[in-house]
Amino acid sequence: MADKSQSWKDNKPGKMFVDQSCIACDACVLTAPNNFHMHDEDGHAFVAKQPSSPEEEELCKEAMEGCPVEAIGNDGE
Known part of the structure; x- marks a missing residue:
């Protein structure tokens, strides 16, 4: 499960992120x-x-589900 506190600073603000x-x-x-x-x-x-x-x-949902290390998150913001 992706951890928002470990997300990359390069992510555009919003609900989706990569940690x-x-x-x-x-x-x-x-x-x-x-x-x-x-x-x-x-x-x-x-x-x-x-x-x-x-x-x-x-x-994006498909990408999140297909991530082999679950690095993509959706915090619903």
């Missing part, structure tokens, strides 16, 4: 490329854009 347990597997970026990006220097994913449509919500 520091991310292993840079790229799964979220491949699933929801409009919302997740990879930080090239630090080697971790982050939320580049909070979901703003039902389609993006669904893709």
Whole structure:
């Protein structure tokens, strides 16, 4: 389960976040490329854009469920 207190500072403010347990597997970026990006220097994913449509919500949910280390969270804000 993702820990909001361990979320990367690169995450855009909002309900979705990626925490520091991310292993840079790229799964979220491949699933929801409009919302997740990879930080090239630090080697971790982050939320580049909070979901703003039902389609993006669904893709972000799919990315969260598919994360092998459960580094993606949704705190519902």
